[in-house]
Amino acid sequence: MAITRTGPNMNVIAAALGVSAATVSNALSGKGRVSPELIERIRAKAAEIGYVPSLAARALRTGRTGVLGLVLPDIANPLFPQIAQAIENAASAAGYGVLIADSRGDVAMQTEAINRLIERGVDGMVVVPRRGTRIADVGCPVAVIDTPSTPGNTVAADHWDGGAQMGRHLAALGHRRVVLIGTSSSSNVQNDRIGGLKAGLGPEAECETLWIEKVEAVGGKGCSLGLAENARAGFTAFAAVSDLSALRALTELQRAGIRVPEMVSVTGFDDLVWSPVVTPALTTMRMDMAMIADLAIAALIRVIEPEGEAEEAAAGKVASETDRVPMQLVVRQSTGAPHSGGALNLHAPTSNKPTAGELKS
Amino acid sequence: MAITRTGPNMNVIAAALGVSAATVSNALSGKGRVSPELIERIRAKAAEIGYVPSLAARALRTGRTGVLGLVLPDIANPLFPQIAQAIENAASAAGYGVLIADSRGDVAMQTEAINRLIERGVDGMVVVPRRGTRIADVGCPVAVIDTPSTPGNTVAADHWDGGAQMGRHLAALGHRRVVLIGTSSSSNVQNDRIGGLKAGLGPEAECETLWIEKVEAVGGKGCSLGLAENARAGFTAFAAVSDLSALRALTELQRAGIRVPEMVSVTGFDDLVWSPVVTPALTTMRMDMAMIADLAIAALIRVIEPEGEAEEAAAGKVASETDRVPMQLVVRQSTGAPHSGGALNLHAPTSNKPTAGELKS
DNA sequence: CTGAAAGCGCTTACAG
DNA sequence: CTGAAAGCGCTTACAG
Numbered sequence: 001m002a003i004t005r006t007g008p009n010m011n012v013i014a015a016a017l018g019v020s021a022a023t024v025s026n027a028l029s030g031k032g033r034v035s036p037e038l039i040e041r042i043r044a045k046a047a048e049i050g051y052v053p054s055l056a057a058r059a060l061r062t063g064r065t066g067v068l069g070l071v072l073p074d075i076a077n078p079l080f081p082q083i084a085q086a087i088e089n090a091a092s093a094a095g096y097g098v099l100i101a102d103s104r105g106d107v108a109m110q111t112e113a114i115n116r117l118i119e120r121g122v123d124g125m126v127v128v129p130r131r132g133t134r135i136a137d138v139g140c141p142v143a144v145i146d147t148p149s150t151p152g153n154t155v156a157a158d159h160w161d162g163g164a165q166m167g168r169h170l171a172a173l174g175h176r177r178v179v180l181i182g183t184s185s186s187s188n189v190q191n192d193r194i195g196g197l198k199a200g201l202g203p204e205a206e207c208e209t210l211w212i213e214k215v216e217a218v219g220g221k222g223c224s225l226g227l228a229e230n231a232r233a234g235f236t237a238f239a240a241v242s243d244l245s246a247l248r249a250l251t252e253l254q255r256a257g258i259r260v261p262e263m264v265s266v267t268g269f270d271d272l273v274w275s276p277v278v279t280p281a282l283t284t285m286r287m288d289m290a291m292i293a294d295l296a297i298a299a300l301i302r303v304i305e306p307e308g309e310a311e312e313a314a315a316g317k318v319a320s321e322t323d324r325v326p327m328q329l330v331v332r333q334s335t336g337a338p339h340s341g342g343a344l345n346l347h348a349p350t351s352n353k354p355t356a357g358e359l360k361s
Numbered sequence: 362m363a364i365t366r367t368g369p370n371m372n373v374i375a376a377a378l379g380v381s382a383a384t385v386s387n388a389l390s391g392k393g394r395v396s397p398e399l400i401e402r403i404r405a406k407a408a409e410i411g412y413v414p415s416l417a418a419r420a421l422r423t424g425r426t427g428v429l430g431l432v433l434p435d436i437a438n439p440l441f442p443q444i445a446q447a448i449e450n451a452a453s454a455a456g457y458g459v460l461i462a463d464s465r466g467d468v469a470m471q472t473e474a475i476n477r478l479i480e481r482g483v484d485g486m487v488v489v490p491r492r493g494t495r496i497a498d499v500g501c502p503v504a505v506i507d508t509p510s511t512p513g514n515t516v517a518a519d520h521w522d523g524g525a526q527m528g529r530h531l532a533a534l535g536h537r538r539v540v541l542i543g544t545s546s547s548s549n550v551q552n553d554r555i556g557g558l559k560a561g562l563g564p565e566a567e568c569e570t571l572w573i574e575k576v577e578a579v580g581g582k583g584c585s586l587g588l589a590e591n592a593r594a595g596f597t598a599f600a601a602v603s604d605l606s607a608l609r610a611l612t613e614l615q616r617a618g619i620r621v622p623e624m625v626s627v628t629g630f631d632d633l634v635w636s637p638v639v640t641p642a643l644t645t646m647r648m649d650m651a652m653i654a655d656l657a658i659a660a661l662i663r664v665i666e667p668e669g670e671a672e673e674a675a676a677g678k679v680a681s682e683t684d685r686v687p688m689q690l691v692v693r694q695s696t697g698a699p700h701s702g703g704a705l706n707l708h709a710p711t712s713n714k715p716t717a718g719e720l721k722s
Numbered sequence: 723c724t725g726a727a728a729g730c731g732c733t734t735a736c737a738g
Numbered sequence: 739c740t741g742a743a744a745g746c747g748c749t750t751a752c753a754g
Contacts, residue, residue, distance in 0.1 A: 009747055020725045025749060035723060052480055056426060057747035059417035060730045067460070067481070075446040078634050084445070085436040088463050097460050097481050099428070102449050120428070120458050121416055222637060244635055247608075251640040254615040273439050274605055274635070276583060279612040370731055381741045386733060396739060418731035421746045 007052045013045050028053070059121065067097045068300065069117035069125035074105040078244060078272050083145075086293035087126060094297055096123070103130055114138055124300040126293075131187050141303045143296040147189045148322045155295040155323040157287040159189050160196040162327030163241075166267055166285055167200020169329055170237050173337045175201070175265065178237040179230050180209040181245045193241045193269060208235070212245060225249065228256035231264050236338035243268035243275050246282055250334065261336035271330055280333035288325050295323045368413045374406050389414070420482065428458045429661065430478035430486035435466040439605060439633050444506075447654035448487060455658055457484070464491055475499055485661040487654075492548050502664045504657040508550045509683045516656040516684040518648040520550050521557040523688030527600060527628055527646055528561020530690055534698045536562070536598040536626065540591050541570045542610060543602040554602045554630060569596070573606060586610065589617035592625050597699035604629035604636050607643055611695065622697035632691055641694035649686050656684045 010028075014021045019038070027034045027042040034042075045051075059065040068091050072080060084100070091098045099122060101113035110130055117125055124141035134152060135142055143154040150156075170178060180197055182190040198207055208230070215225055227238060227249055238253070240246035246268030253260055260266050260280055268275060271286035371389075375382045380399070388395045388403040395403075406412075420426040429452050433441055445461070452459045460483060462474035471491050478486055485502035495513060496503055504515040511517075531539060541558055543551040559568055569591070576586055588599060588610055599614070601607035607629030614621055621627050621641055629636060632647035 011747080021747085022726080022749080023724055026724085029749085033723060038723085054421070054747050055480065055482055056417055056420035057730090058749075060415065060421050060732085060746090061748045061750085063730075065417060070461075075449065076442050076634065078439070078442070080442050080445075081437050081439070084441075084461065085463055085465075088436065088461055092477065097477070099458050100431075100445065100449055100461055102446055104446075116453065116458070119413055119416065222642065224640075244638060247635055248638045248640070251612065251615065254612065255620075255640045259616075273437065274608055277605060277609045279585075279609070279616045281583065372731080382731085383733080383742080384740055387740085390733085394739060399739085415731050418746090419733075421730090421748085422732045422734085424746075 008049050009054065010051070012049065013042060013051060016045055016049075017041060064123050064304070065121045066095060067099055067120070067122050068297070069099050069101055069114075069120075069122040069127075071101040071103060071110065071113050071117065071125060071127040073103050073110070073128055073130040075100070075102040079270055081273075082270075082287075082289045083128065083293070086289035087296070089290070090293040090297040094301055096297070105130065123304045126296045126300065131184070141300050143299050145292060145296055147192050148324050149192055150188050153322045154299055155292055155325065157292060157327050158324040159192040159327070160199075161324070162269065162285040162287075162329075163193040163196020163198075164200035165196075165327065165329045166239060166269075167197040167202070167205075169200075169283070169331065169335065170239060170265065170267065171201050171205065173237075173265065173335060175237040175338055176204065177206045177235045178208075178239055179227070179235050180207055181212065181225070181238060181240040181249060182209065183212045183242065183245060185211045185213070190241045197239055197241075212248075225252055227252050228258055231256075231258050235264070237265040237267070237335075239267045241269050243270050243272040243282060243284055246284070246334075247274070247278065250278065250280075250282070261334055263339060265335040265338070267335055275330075276332065283332045283335040284330050285327045286330050287327055291325050295325070299323075369410050370415065371412070373410065374403060374412060377406055377410075378402060425484050425665070426482045427456065428460055428481070428483050429658070430460050430462055430475075430481075430483040430488075432462040432464060432471065432474050432478065432486060432488040434464050434471070434489055434491040436461070436463040440631055442634075443631075443648075443650045444489060444654070447650035448657070450651070451654040451658040455662055457658070466491065484665045487657045487661065492545070502661050504660050506653060506657055508553050509685050510553055511549050514683045515660055516653055516686065518653060518688050519685040520553040520688070521560075522685070523630065523646040523648075524554040524557020524559075524602075525561035526557075526688065526690045527630075528558040528563070528566075530561075530644070530692065531598050531600060531626065531628065531696065532562050532566065534598075534626065534696060536699055537565065538567045538596045539569075539598040539600055540588070540596050541568055541600050541602070542573065542586070542606045543570065544573045544606060546572045546574070551602045558600055558602075573609075586613055588613050589619055592617075592619050596625070598626040598628070598696075600628045602630050604631050604633040604643060604645055607645070607695075608635070608639065611639065611641075611643070622695055624700060626696040626699070628696055636691075637693065644693045644696040645691050646688045647691050648688055652686050656686070660684075 010021045010024045014024045023034055024042055027039040028046060055066060070087050088098050099117060099120060101117050103110035103113050107130055118138060118140060126143045126145060127135055128145050129135055135144055144152055145156055146153045147156050147159045178201060180194050182194060184190060194209060201207060210225065216223060231253065238249045240249055246266055250260055250266045253264060258264060268282045268284040271284045275282040275284050371382045371385045375385045384395055385403055388400040389407065416427060431448050449459050460478060460481060462478050464471035464474050468491055479499060479501060487504040487506060488496055489506045490496055496505055505513055506517055507514045508517050508520045539562060541555050543555060545551060555570060562568060571586065577584060599610045601610055607627055611621055611627045614625060619625055629643045629645040632645045636643040636645050
């Protein structure tokens with residue numbers, strides 16, 4: 001039985017022009033030594049008949065599929081869109097497709113997902129590992145995006161420095177007593193951000209770290225974080241280590257009648273889609289996902305595509321040292337000087353507009 | 362030059378056992394007529410040497426890649442994680458991989474993305490079309506997820522009915538004057554939701570529809586929506602057609618000192634991750650993404666995998682009639698009876714806890 | 723500059 | 739129940 005292909009193959013071009021398939025291949029790939037006029041004629045014919053190369057055949061022949069895998073700890077993570085978009089972009093710019101795999105937050109499924117990708121013959125993969133996971137040797141190039149403090153990492157935002165920038169921003173506004181809010185104390189990323197925050201706030205600042213998972217272990221999921229009490233006790237800023245937590249803090253405070261930023265400041269991390277949309281808009285730290293993705297893909301390609309050097313040596317290892325991509329402070333309305341506007345000043349948050357100079361780094 | 366494969370191929374199994382490659386293939390695929398004992402020995406040997414079939418070779422031979430494409434209007438869309446996760450799940454349960462493609466909100470890029478997927482030889486694709494786009498015949502099976510009122514749609518949540526459910530919920534609480542909030546008046550999905558909302562609220566309700574894009578065209582991006590004025594004018598509920606808009610409404614109202622739900626109610630759509638996390642938690646409508654994904658994938662597979670019937674007739678068309686998947690009302694703290702708690706009742710929102718009976722379908 | 727030939731790893735009629 | 743053979747569409751040394 002003849003397998004029906006959707007389009008014509010190389011042979012019809014070759015036949016139509018009275019040349020060999022090898023020449024067509026060489027002409028189309030550009031690397032062959034074919035006369036310019038012939039290349040032109042072949043190109044034209046290919047375009048004319050709507051030739052589309054068979055990636056499957058090429059893959060079988062070359063051993064490379066032109067597909068990269070993206071494995072994520074949990075697709076439901078709100079940060080996922082940014083990552084996926086950046087990776088998809090960088091990959092397709094480099095001529096690669098992206099196959100997604102979801103770990104659903106489970107370590108066993110992460111391994112399974114990685115295996116599925118390997119069976120599908122990906123040329124390499126970028127993995128955002130689940131907390132605490134070490135990616136074993138999988139026999140194909142892997143780029144890990146986590147945090148520079150994770151061993152085996154390839155590229156990541158400099159979370160610690162991001163925390164430090166935010167800490168300095170708050171310190172400069174005059175905040176000395178701040179509540180640091182994270183969700184999980186076992187997260188490297190979150191710990192790095194909190195470490196940076198403390199450093200940026202300086203030794204004279206009084207910091208209290210609140211892990212939501214611990215509060216909820218006692219109070220139940222979705223319970224009050226007791227932030228209003230903190231505010232009344234004199235804390236003037238709430239620095240969350242993710243926008244999600246910042247949003248929770250912001251709405252909890254607002255609901256308790258505490259005005260942001262007039263009475264207390266709130267900051268987040270990651271600049272999720274809705275961060276500029278809430279009132280007051282959230283001051284946050286943004287990762288340069290495009291750059292992170294570019295570096296990850298570049299690292300992968302460096303080992304996938306042989307350049308004449310000894311690429312075998314690096315197989316499975318994609319970079320020896322982690323690239324740290326700086327984060328960018330985005331100052332919006334949710335931060336101001338402590339008690340700047342007063343509790344009753346309802347309609348004049350004008351003093352908190354970000355100035356051009358504040359949007360730095 | 363010999364192409365180095367990572368693992369052993371069929372021939373090494375065949376050689377080790379003194380049988381032919383054809384028999385190995387038949388044994389492993391299960392469809393062949395091979396003796397049970399031989400099948401067992403072949404299976405065992407395959408496992409022993411860690412045989413992994415070459416999908417590229419299989420694809421070349423059968424003309425099917427076992428990969429589906431997922432094309433989205435914009436990966437940055439906050440709903441994307443839900444969709445991607447559901448599709449990835451349904452697809453991998455059916456033995457398919459998922460290749461992602463991002464349109465970045467652009468019609469031209471949507472076409473380009475679709476073409477890239479076709480070049481990669483996907484067996485079919487599910488597309489969430491950009492507003493107003495009709496997916497042309499692409500020569501491969503396509504399942505469209507949009508809204509039942511979109512021509513050519515395959516499967517979708519019943520957005521209109523979702524709106525109606527929400528409208529009835531608000532009407533039952535006693536709301537008669539409600540502001541309907543959407544972002545874009547050219548969105549089929551949003552218009553369906555708004556239509557349902559109006560129907561559910563009933564003819565005696567006074568509705569005012571506010572399109573954010575129009576307000577921003579005048580006031581600038583991120584400007585005030587003037588919701589506090591609406592509240593003071595006597596509107597008691599704000600029904601947004603997405604959680605993102607609901608969040609904007611909620612925080613704008615809170616910031617203006619208007620208490621939710623004591624003074625006004627706010628509702629959203631889609632049940633995004635942060636919806637249960639804000640204070641007060643958002644009442645919203647949830648789509649059954651798992652079911653939508655299952656139906657989309659099933660429709661695709663029905664035409665991809667021939668079952669002996671005339672499948673040619675359906676090529677390119679995946680379903681004749683749209684499957685409507687019901688939405689589910691999720692009642693949380695952001696809705697209550699109009700002015701139930703009074704403006705000054707700060708710490709007793711207990712009357713607004715959802716009861717079991719309210720969480721209906 | 724161009725072509726003939728081999729082969730990537732699989733599956734599928736077909737013959738035995 | 740099992741095997742020999744052909745072929746999916748491409749690329750790559752190699753020879754001319």
